[in-house]
Amino acid sequence: MDSKVRVRFAPSPTGGLHIGGVRTVLFNYLFAKHHGGEFILRIEDTDQSRFVPGAEQYIMDTLAWCGLSPDESPAVGGAYAPYRQSERKQLYKKYADQLIADGYAYYAFDTPSDLENKRNEIPNFQYNKAHRKEMKNSISLSENEVNDLLKNNTPYVVRIIMPEQETLSFNDLIRGEVSFDTSTVDDKVLLKADGMPTYHLAVVVDDHLMKITHAFRGEEWLPSAPVHILLWKYLFGINHMPQWAHLPLILKPEGHGKLSKRDGERLGFPVFAMDWMDPNTKEQTIGFKERGFLPEALINLLALLGWNDGTDKEIFSIDELIAQFSLERVHKGGAKFDYEKAKWFNQEWIKKTSNDQLATLVKPFYDDAQIEVHEPAYLVKVIGLIKDRCHLLTDFITQGSFFFKAPTEIDTASILTKWEEKKQGFFTALTGDYEAMISKGDTQPTAADLEIHFKALAATHEIKPGDLMLPFRIMLVGGKFGPGVFEIIQAIELKDAKERIEYSLKLLSNK
């Protein structure tokens, strides 16, 4: 048996965490835990120009919320620290030097504008065998020229020499054998002018140093795989290379292409796991968490986007996912994201969650909506009454706020279509009866008792109860929704019910 399974998620801290990223984390995590291995978080902050303060913390907060905490990370440390590539900067140069010494890489002194000019001059310009002799580098220049440039501290990058017409293939855990002709990829930069490695060098060096056994990443990385394979071959030996798996992409719900932050804004659903505010632009992006998703539901729906266990089962806990997960059942093709189905997953998880737990989860949403919850037990009771009609935690506000304060918006239009004098009389009598019950001290009638009383009163007024139910409901909750009318009264109690009826009656008489 091989050594212990070690996988890593290696994001660059440039902004909020997209659900595609969360799914990459998930598959890493599931694979690691399924095999009793370790999951490492490594921060790839090699591009200083794109560094966004707070993004790293956001990533860690998101993983914590999702319940996908790493075994090793910049925050918790580990045997292979540091886990931030910017703090590992000095490590990479020696490998770049080694590649140059071994003839696999070279210095290139071209300035950004040199490259830009070249690209403008030659359509589809590639820095490769065909053109590298036209450029300013240690292949085209004499040894003396190169030494002079280096001595004068001329900025340079290190580029890999892509061999010509060498077929490179590897076994992708998801796709099977994939092969490339090395001539189709250019001489990638390995070490930048600022001394930082590019992704290509850093990923190989760090995966080696951190003893990564399986490397998962998005499908968009497939075309650069030959560079990484070559680097493994040159630096550490191809036999030590981790097993690669390129994950399918999460696509836009309509049209084509990768799901992006913009799609969420356009179509009105979250794309980031949690709220994210860009510290530079102050732009706010909504997250699944704040939209009212349970982390279990987000994990569940992401797992089923591109994977299934081969049965009809769709609801999985994280432990069930760990037990069942296998890369063989991960799809090759991308999957379109469907927000309706996402909400269905959340609804299923709301149903699975106890009322007590839901109460603590829902409470912050009530606080944000400035709805005061005096008694936690009352909130639990309300949740029991409305939970079946909630898809999102935020639905507990729209479905439940009237339990805490009388509605101010009353759909009087719906009452007025069939409103008549005798109904007015009925409700006036009803408030009278409620008043009498209150003064008798009978403040806690059951829903069943209230219904019996209501029907009896309707009979004396010679009105069918059915003609009264809808207006009654609207008076109590403001609109055509909510649980049973008498259960509502039982919950909000008689005094409140009476006041709501009176308020609506006043509105109606003004119309």
Next chain:
RNA sequence: GGAGCGUUCGACUAAGGGUUAGGUCACCUCCCUUUCACGGAGGUAAUACGGGUUCGAAUCCCGUACGCUCUACCA
């Protein structure tokens, strides 16, 4: 342009040479519900196209089309 990868109902997917191509979301109908939901019962709806191989193809092979990704001193 080049390279790589992909393609089953509108969406997520099952079926790995033999099924009336199954399930879930969405949509429609009905039942339940004196509201809205939940729940229950039904329904509409798919193997991109063209060639092979085979007694038999969604499944294997070839071609075509379409789509996606990459083609930065970004990851």
